[in-house]
Amino acid sequence: MKIAPVTLRTAAATVLAGSVAVLAAGCNFIAPQHTFDIDHVVDGRNVTIGDVALRNVLAITDDGAEASLVMVLLNSGEEDAQVRFEYDTEAGTESQVVDVPAGTEVRRGTAPDEEQLVIEDLDVTPGALLPVFVQYGAETGEVVDVPVLTGGLPEYSTLLPTPVDTGSATPTPLFENEDGTPSPEAEVG
Helix, strand or coil, X not given: CCCCHHHHHHHHHHHHHHHHHHHHHHHHHHCCCHHHCCCCCCCCXXXXXXXXXXXXXXXXXXXXXXXXXXXXEEECCCCCEEEEEEEEECXXXXXXXXXXXXXXXXXXCCCCCCCCXXXXXXXXXXXXXXXXXXXXXXXXXXEEEEXXXXXXXXXXXXXXXXXXXXXXXXXXXXXXXXXXXXXXXXXXX
């Protein structure tokens, strides 16, 4: 019995198309799916050191010589934390400390009327990264490469370094029980 050449070509084309489809689909089985890797959805950096989480850390500057380190600090632990920020300036290594009571949130420079953490005597270029070492207590510290931005965008124009004397910032409890008392047991995610 003879098989028509058209039938052989059709069968070969079908087998070839099926093989290409299987091989192309096979990439999804061996390549990592990036939908499971959620990246930061902020302009700044997020980092967690022990019980203290730093969210959306940015350095806002207009001239590169002075910057406001903008961030939210969340302490989900049961102990107060004195978070130290260490960075290099033209005069040498400097540091500042931010007190973050247990179970609270402390903001620095995220709104025009908030206390700022101002870094002076810098030599940074907007668009670059400013290395800042962050550490508290006995926790191992970490160098955070903080993005340096300008006040050119409307959302950052009011966050430029202008120290405001607001006294001491009042920490906000992260979680409250039904009776309004702070509940630091919940995790910060």
